Amino acid sequence: MIQLHDVDLKLLRVFGTIVKCGGFSAAQAALNVAQSTISEQMAHLEVRLGVKLCERGRSGFRLTEQGQAIYAATQRLLGAVEDFCVDADMLKREVSGTLNLGVIDTTITDPVCPLKQTTQRFVQRGHEVHLNVYIGTPAELEERVIDGRLHLAVGHFPFRVPGLSYSPLYQESHGFFCGRNHVLFGLQEPKVNLLERIAASRIVARGYLQHRDLQALGVDKAAATVDNVEAQAMLILSGAYAGFLPEHYARQWVATGDLEHLGAGRLRLLSTFEIITRRGIASPLILRAFLDELMQCARALAKDL
Structure with missing residues (x-):
């Protein structure tokens, strides 16, 4: 050995x-x-x-x-060494060490996402913490939490992975959009005809939300599949595809006239964002402190809506 x-x-x-x-x-x-x-x-x-x-x-x-x-x-091994260092710090009752956080992409523009407020309050409390942030797909985040590379991750996770704990945090609103050069842009038709035209259009969907998106549209198959919001927005802005986007992220292009929100009342979906952590593992003090701050900020933002 x-x-x-x-x-x-x-x-x-x-x-x-x-x-x-x-x-x-x-x-x-x-x-x-x-x-x-x-x-x-x-x-x-x-x-x-x-x-x-x-x-x-x-x-x-x-x-x-x-x-x-x-x-x-x-x-x-290095993850275990890092956890040991964090646990040793816990004995001193001080919040210090490295916190590894995972997030899905484009949460930065969401006013109901509590991560910005949480980070500010967490740092202002004087914690001696080095924060590592990883942006990835839901599957990547789940894998990294399972193997210990991340202490926690925030995102929407359509499937359940054994060994992980899932806790609801907030909801993200998604609307259906097309670009300025799309055939549906500026179309004035009754709702039924609009849905028929959408069903005949090229639809882009994120792989992990594809079943939900297509079911809401009554469409059998996506014409393009992506694994993140930025790629989805790029294809929709091209005018060749239409699809769902987080409303907070699409707002910047709606304001410039480059995107149109189609069927705003009928075609709106909610995605529940959750916190994932490893199940059955003693949480180090640094993780518990961040989670407490995260939940407090989420509750405060929910009250303000």
């Missing part, structure tokens, strides 16, 4: 940075060392572990099968 020492943890952190950056050259800036030093460190780590971790050359940087397994184990 391999006995890990401080130098091994340092080398594993170097290895993790190399993988995240996509190669030795790209990791130089992040590690602030020369490429020759990185090569020496990786060679030392491979000797310590007894396996070849990566291939590099004209074809680019690539992890070996053993390297992929070691990288996954490294993520778990």
Whole structure:
């Protein structure tokens, strides 16, 4: 069995940075060392572990099968070390350490999203916290919370993953939009005819909300599928597609006349945003403090609506 020492943890952190950056050259800036030093460190780590971790050359940087397994184990190990440091801080009854937060994209323009207020209040309380924020799809966020890379994540999660706890936070309103160059833009027709015209149009939907969106429109199949709101907005703004967007995010283009909100009363959907955390894991003090602040801000915003 391999006995890990401080130098091994340092080398594993170097290895993790190399993988995240996509190669030795790209990791130089992040590690602030020369490429020759990185090569020496990786060679030392491979000797310590007894396996070849990566291939590099004209074809680019690539992890070996053993390297992929070691990288996954490294993520778990470093996450456990970080949790230990946070738990040790908890014994001092001080909120300090690193908090890893995940969020889905384009929440920044939502006035009912409590994350901005929570972050401000959390920092103003004098907590010595380093905040890491990761933007990803619901599936990516769930995966990262499960394996410990994220302490918590906020988003809408249509499916339930074993091992995660889901707590409702707030609701996001979605409307159906088309761009200025779309055939439905400025169309004045009765509601029934509008729905028929929509059903005959090219619809774009996010993969994880596709079933909900198509069911609301009475459409069998999407003409385009995306995994984030920005990509969906890009296709709708092109005028070739129509689809649902968060109303707070679309408002900027409605104001300039580049988007039109179709069937505002009939075609409005609500998505419940939830907090996800790992089930059955003792929550460190830093996480509990942030969650308390997050729920307080969410309740305050709900009262103001």
